[in-house]
Amino acid sequence: MNTTEIDHIAIAVIDLDAAIEHYEKLGAKLVHRERVTSDGIDEVLLQIADSYIQLVSPFSESSTVARFLNRRGEGLHHLGLRVPDCAEALRELAQQGFELLDAEPRPGSRGTLVAFVHPHSANGTLIELVQEGPTQTKVNPSQP
Numbered sequence: 001m002n003t004t005e006i007d008h009i010a011i012a013v014i015d016l017d018a019a020i021e022h023y024e025k026l027g028a029k030l031v032h033r034e035r036v037t038s039d040g041i042d043e044v045l046l047q048i049a050d051s052y053i054q055l056v057s058p059f060s061e062s063s064t065v066a067r068f069l070n071r072r073g074e075g076l077h078h079l080g081l082r083v084p085d086c087a088e089a090l091r092e093l094a095q096q097g098f099e100l101l102d103a104e105p106r107p108g109s110r111g112t113l114v115a116f117v118h119p120h121s122a123n124g125t126l127i128e129l130v131q132e133g134p135t136q137t138k139v140n141p142s143q144p
Helices: 016-025 064-072 086-095
Strands: 005-012 029-036 041-048 051-058 075-082 113-117 126-131
Touching (some): 005 126, 016 051, 086 113
Parallel strands (some): 005 051
Antiparallel strands (some): 029 041, 041 051
């Protein structure tokens, strides 16, 4: 699979605004905020140099992030890896025996296409494949 970079590291949090304030004190800059209705979450991207921390917080108790928080509490939720072609990456991983949570890419935040790889196939870490799309909103550090 052709991974081009780490897109983000996602952290599940209960209080999104308090978490934003916490990471801003560490030098991170809020550059994007969005409600992802299909996933039942609110998310933000905080930039540190050329990397991002994604904070995710559920607004729906049926979301996977709500279930994660109920089981494990706040903390590392997943690792986002940038790929040039999400569908091709899924095909390659399936051929290699990886357990996939998504059979096909689906819309993600910022106009991206995403798909998830089960933690059982990645040493206990949920992996998100992220493909930039033609409708993607570019993150502009000067405009949150």
